[in-house]
Amino acid sequence: MPFKKIIIEIEQQHKVSFNYTEDNITGLQLHPPKRSLSLDQKLQYLERKTNLSFENIGNQFINIYKKDKEANIICGYVFSADKKPIENANINLNDKIQLTTDANGYFEGEKSETNILWISHIGYITKRIVATNSGHKKCLEILLDPDITELEEIKTNAILASGISKSKDGSFEIKPKKFGILPGLIEPDALQTMQQIAGVNSIDESVSSINVRGGTHDQNLFLWNGIRMFQTGHFFGLISVFNPNLAHTIAIYKNGSSAFYGESVSSVVVIASTPETAEKNTFSAGINMINADMYAKYNLSKKSYIEIAARKSITDFIETPTFKEYFNKIFQNTTISDFSQNQNIKYQSDKEFDFYDATLKYAQKIGTKDQIVLDVITIKDNLKVLQSAATNDLNKSENNVLQQQNFGGNLSWKREWNSKNTSKINTYNSSYKLLANQKATTGNQIVIQENTVQNNGINLENNHTISAEFSFNNGYQFNEIGVTNLEQVTNPDFYRKTKEVLRSHTLILEGIYNDTISRIYGKLGTRMNYIEKFNKYIVEPRFQLNYGISKSLNIGLLGELKSQNSQQIIYLQKDYFGIEKRRWVLSDNTTVPIQRSKQVSLNLFYKKDDWILDIENFYKKVTGITTSSQGFQNQLEFIRTTGDYEIFGTEILIQKKMNHFLTWVSYTYNDNNYDFSNYEHPIFPNNFELMHTFSWAGVYERNNFKMALGTKWTSGRPKTSPASSQIDPSNPVINYNKPNNTNVNVFSQVNLSATYKWVTANGVQYKLGISILNILNRKNEINEYYRISSLSNAIEEVETFSLQRTPNISFRILL
Template identity: 80%
Template sequence: MFFPKQFHFLFFLFFLVLNLFAQDKGKLMPFKKIIIDIEKQHQVSFNYTEDNIADLKLVPPKKSLSLDQKLHYLAKNTHLSFENIGNKFINIYKKEIELQLICGYIFSKTDKKPIENANISLANNNQITTDSNGYFEFNGEDKNAVLISHIGFLAKRVVLTNSDSKNCLQILLDPEITELAEIKTNAILASGISKNNDGSFEIKPKKFGILPGLIEPDALQTMQQIPGVNSIDESVSSINVRGGTHDQNLFLWNGIRMYQTGHFFGLISVFNPNLAHTISIYKNGSSAFFGESVSSVVAISSTPETAEKNAFSAGINMINADVYAKYNLSKKSSIEISARKSITDFVETPTYKEYFNKVFQNTTITDFSQNQNIDYRSDKKFDFYDATLKYVQKIGSKDQIILDLITIKDNLEVFQSAMVYDMNRSENNILRQQNYGGNLSWKRNWNRFNTTKMNVYNSAYELLANQRTTIGNQVVIQENTVNNNGINLENNHIITTRFSFNDGYQFNEVGISNLEKVTNPDFYRNVKDVLRTHALILEGKYNDTLARIYFKAGTRINYIEKFKKFIVEPRMQFGYSINKNLNLELLGELKSQNSQQIIDLQKDYFGIEKRRWIISNNTTIPIQKSKQVSLNLFYKKNDWLLDIENFYKKVNGITTSSQGFQNQLEFIRTTGDYEIWGAEMLVQKKMNHFLTWLSYTYNHNNYHFSNYEYPTFPNNFQLMHTVSWAGIYEKNNFKIALGTKWSSGRPKTSPDFSQIDLSNPQLVYNKPNNTNLHIFSQVNISSTYKWETANGIQYKLGISILNILNRKNEISEYYRISSLTNSIEEVETFALQITPNVSFRVSL
């Protein structure tokens, strides 16, 4: 296994810190710290007065002891007594307290009738019951916390004080109503993927099973298995959700907006699959706290829900190697690092060659070799890496600070030369794409009902192309940079057990620049725009499991400083359980977006990553606005699952340059909208260790450009019919998945040869998107096996094959005039052909 030299120091530092923070044994410790540690380990809560434990120190009990053994040890070595209530609450008081009579009556809250044989659990683990009149009594202390329970009633914890038989406390118990189980599947498409109350999909990578063609829980590859989500060009940098373009999706990594999502210019996700803890995907009905998006939201969090132990792992596949380490510096702080780098510096695997051929086909890189076939030579260098760092620090029992840092970079260098008419022609091409991000967050639990979260973040993106040619000694430089800063404040308030309320404020500043510099002839242009936005968020949630209702509604009020413009964005999620098997869900949202990606020329940035980010000017580049509503029926019974969703979505303010046209609209600049409606269906069945599912998506997606001669025609990203199937088998540590994906071809525009003069050809087209490409069909397979040695080291081996039938799938087609033959030529781009991959991972 190969590891970059940069990691040597990292490993040394890791084990040095491990040694420094090893705890001493057997030393006296403050009593308060001892009980805090017991609270965390056993999930209990101590009640005490500071006077009773002040200045008290002793050797802490062994962690391996049970809770009762620890309490016995503390009682034996102190002057204190401990009252354990249901292994949840523990009262601490001084010994030798005089016991007095405690009495009470227990009645039903509904009909006020006495409850006989109700069980009262006392602090000393003794239990008493009520008589036919609901009466009980015992000798206790001044204040006694007891747990009262009875079949058919909700258990109740009360504090009883000393009294006499004439003034006994009267206690009312609420009847227990059998609630319908929440309709939420723990395995949808694969283990580790579930659907939440709010309509979002949640992926837990550490619990992820397997999907066809995937051996790692890649967030952006996995989400493409969800109905309604696909990629027209088989790229994680071009994910289309219900007809939207990739830039219309909001990608967040620990609160940082990511402007680059793919390595290898789109074939690999930049998000390390071994790092994330939770991935939330919203196709509709997203929270009002998510802005700057008119399509989906993908929120990735690497922060665990509970404290985790130290961990280390390293892995390698046929594209990259990675390392991950997590170390608890203390009981209140931890550090987590990850790094991943391509292995193309050392070896060109079959996987790498297939990826390279896929990415660079029909670009200026390959055009050079195709146009010049005499003494052609090429020297290329490609590599990528990403790295993350997380530091967590708890302050006291109420505050927590988290620092997240991420860096991503792709670098391509290609030198090409050829002899043309006894003259040397060469090009030196450099393409760099990178994204840096940082987020500092603070969370405070004021009490169990109120929480505040605040974070400050920055995201910096750069796309740079540098081309040098011998002919004319020309230098062409293109650069696109984004700098995004922001502050988020969120308050959470629990009003009742059913109702909660959130409010917050967000400030966002984005600056985008586009630079173009050419020599021979000289040309220079540098355009920079800055936009600042303020947002006020209000959101309420009502969740009544007895009434089987889930309702969440909120609004986001945006104010754009530059345009002095207010935009109101209401959001809504409603769920109703018709019965224990069937759930109805209604989602709706209005959203807006101020930045987008456009293509000026198809050959920009060598035609590889030709999209550049720009900011709306509220005129020729409008603010994009979307509205969407969807109705969903979710049925689950006897390991069968049926999910049917109908939706309507419209996005206004799109530009022709943002849609990637390669027909007569390529050089036309106008604005319009797209309107899509359709249905998504998923049928799933689980049988012991076998899971199979079939999904179908129907989309009807049209553009509307009112100022164009053909105002309505099919959307470039329309896949009218998509069908996917998978069969997955998981038993013990062995997993295997086989699946296929079939879709109708995307729209294309054909030339009108009846109007073309072949002696002096000029392209004349039919109506835009008048026909379609051939059907796309692909079969994928993957398998993993995991085993563990006696000393606790885990090993995992994975094998996958994409397109095992080696089908030649066309993913785009356009026409151009050949400079060599002066004729019209058809240019086709194809998906990956048969592509194997193997991975191996070691975890400690």
């Protein structure tokens, strides 16, 4: 019978593995040895019947090679100290041959008179072996000792809370699975957590309006596993769409981001849910006063797994106190709340609200060098409000529907060519849709508004390790984005639909230098963009430099030039019922310019004896902004012009850890001004300027109990006051002072959160959490504008307030 079939039967009977090359056994046939023979007897029989040599390694591995080539082969097995084979160990033979061990730890190569081998693998001490050509035919057995390095405690792994660290490149990294606790948070929500970082705020408490160093929310790039997300908030901004129980790593860049990240002139938020190491099968489920969720990871084999996560609001079944506070906050000063104004009899409202998100990941390793990963995410929010009122003999009703959804998919392939070179290619699609449908019985009018985005592309990235200190990365990106806006009205009839498409090609070069001995870290890169439609080239250099003056003191310099082709604008403040007013549009390189930014910052970081001092000064300028993207509710609301904003700022963090107690205080100063050169008052404060922001928190963590108390205080955002309280009845127009001439009242809030975890004897984990936002129930004003009352024909002041005291309770089980 075929020789290969014979050795397969021997493998099954004696639980051994044969190592051989196909050329040595191809076409070979003979009578099989008797099944009753011992393993050694069978090997002796096969050696007599063939021109092959058999080497038995511990009755576990058997090497096969031709006798005439035996003298020219050097082979070996690489094991750990506990005798387990080490796969993918790197063998350097005589400085000219690179070998890699297989799943059995086996390697072989062509030997010379004197053979010098260097054996290395991550996590083990590199070993050097000299083997002479003495005719000794046995394979080498090489044991690698673990590389155990005694490190000082890395105190930067607990900035603000455990699980948050600051990297050499200036980014903040969040590990949700290691996350401790922050005031008001009982789950590691990515977008809520980042608002605790100095320089990151939300002007209206919404995760759909995150302002980083004075920028608008749409100027931030949000990536989930390589997919650009155009919707970031559930409940129209009060909850992040990213499941907090899913992400493995979250990186936040305020400046100096990698050249591989484009299409943003402000921050970059990168969420990656592919674990760095293999994990066991896991299932968890939880519920709080807004939603319920589940998470499951199942290993299909040693080289593949599937991961599923999903969340669903519980507002379909119950209206909790948390839901009521959220609902009241969202619908302030919207067309839905305006409907009931001045209606004194028979006013009724029936509302339905729900949301969900779901993610799927499938990962498959192919051989020892390749991995394929598929990621899918779907997000949706639904709001239905039926309102009716009757005054005298007049009946009025409206049926409003508002939907917001984002779907994305990414397929990536990664190959490790060798220990120094890897490649990754991925193709992605992101689809976003915002739809409003309003039906009014009065006048039989139907209003439909729709904003859709289709974004797809392909990315190629290569990573090359040149030496222990220097690496070089390069890549290519193709991106296509299409935006459609639809407006349709009946009675009177009106229809408008516009669609714009932009395609861009980008070449990326990036070098990284990291010398731990001299404590120097540097990254220099550039994006070279070409936009087809405008036949325009844009070069975006980035740099990061970090120098360790001493073991305790580091100084860092970061800078970047960036551009962005898409943005969100507001046509009318009442678009989409005034709830989700922003719609995506693309640059036309004229009335809607390409936004460009430049930023530089200088950072001083000191850590010693459980103290941390982090000071960063920065300058940032963004050009190409439009008035319609800034949310003006004054004399500039209907003026269309372009300009820029310029911001100088300082961010300070002081932190101290004492046993189980961590406390920190942060302060941010921003001087942020617009410059609209074509406007009569060109320079005035930015709508998103918070000149002074002060935060404090105290965190206690011991064993399975965690508690955090904190406060946040900000100077009020700018507003524009009327120059006169009187208006001309024949021409009812508000006469304003200079834009943003004053400010709303200061914002002050105290928040509390606590969690407790316990484990049963069979290993099941339970976690209970409670949080209270705005403990003191302070009525914080977050916006103020003026309008003319249709009833009194006089100026009325419209105020919007933050959340009142809002409790939340969560319970989670982990198997």
